[in-house]
Amino acid sequence: MTSSGAAFAEREYNLRAAFPDHPEWFARWANDSERSRTSMRVVRDVRYGPGPKQTVDLFPAEHPRGALLFIHGGYWRALDKDDHSFIAPSFVAEGIGVAVVNYDLCPGVRIAHIVEQCRQAVDWLTREGESHGVPARRLIVGGHSAGGHLTAMMFATDWKARGTSADAIVGGVSISGVFDLEPLLKVSFNSDLGLDPRSARELSPIHLDPRLDGPLLLAAGADETSEFIRQSRGL
Numbered sequence: 001m002t003s004s005g006a007a008f009a010e011r012e013y014n015l016r017a018a019f020p021d022h023p024e025w026f027a028r029w030a031n032d033s034e035r036s037r038t039s040m041r042v043v044r045d046v047r048y049g050p051g052p053k054q055t056v057d058l059f060p061a062e063h064p065r066g067a068l069l070f071i072h073g074g075y076w077r078a079l080d081k082d083d084h085s086f087i088a089p090s091f092v093a094e095g096i097g098v099a100v101v102n103y104d105l106c107p108g109v110r111i112a113h114i115v116e117q118c119r120q121a122v123d124w125l126t127r128e129g130e131s132h133g134v135p136a137r138r139l140i141v142g143g144h145s146a147g148g149h150l151t152a153m154m155f156a157t158d159w160k161a162r163g164t165s166a167d168a169i170v171g172g173v174s175i176s177g178v179f180d181l182e183p184l185l186k187v188s189f190n191s192d193l194g195l196d197p198r199s200a201r202e203l204s205p206i207h208l209d210p211r212l213d214g215p216l217l218l219a220a221g222a223d224e225t226s227e228f229i230r231q232s233r234g235l
Helices: 006-013 022-039 085-093 111-128 146-155 182-186 197-202 226-234
Strands: 043-047 055-059 066-071 096-101 139-144 169-175 216-219
Touching: 006 182, 006 226, 022 085, 055 085, 055 111, 066 085, 066 111, 066 146, 085 096, 096 111, 111 139, 111 146, 111 197, 139 146, 146 169, 146 216, 182 197, 216 226
Parallel strands: 066 096, 066 139, 139 169, 169 216
Antiparallel strands: 043 055, 055 096
């Protein structure tokens, strides 16, 4: 960051304050997602782990040639898979089955717990996805905002140690991700996230070695804050 002040961090990372029209976007996502679920084949709320929100919605493709596991955003503390079904139609139309993942939220859990839940979702999809219509062949992991961070954490995971083939994941897409969590120590909503200097560093993909050979595409919007653009360029 160009400034170490809390005011700078709040301005750059508190996106709800920076973009006051966000409720309109959230409502649009929810409406588009409901339409997607009613117009497509979907297997809803399949459990992949024991946590209260550890469920996934599966959108099978008729002739699958790949799969996308999508991790929603919301700064690890908000939103839901039900707000993100809208991503599925375009991919399914191209033969890409889609799995939209839910996870438990801060402050009920810590970010490290969410990272592990997303790993469990990948483990589950590689084992069980085919039986639910979404075979995890040629799997892409993608996500937005917090989901972008979680996607990058999947690329820093030792899958072999978990008994999951690293070859299952052929690439990833991280949209508007946060890869250096240390600036979030200064934001007001860290009271929900519960980050401290040690956990912020341990959970920052920028400090971790990649464990996958596939490409990870990083993207940020041209109108996003300078810190979000820096974060994507920095990884």
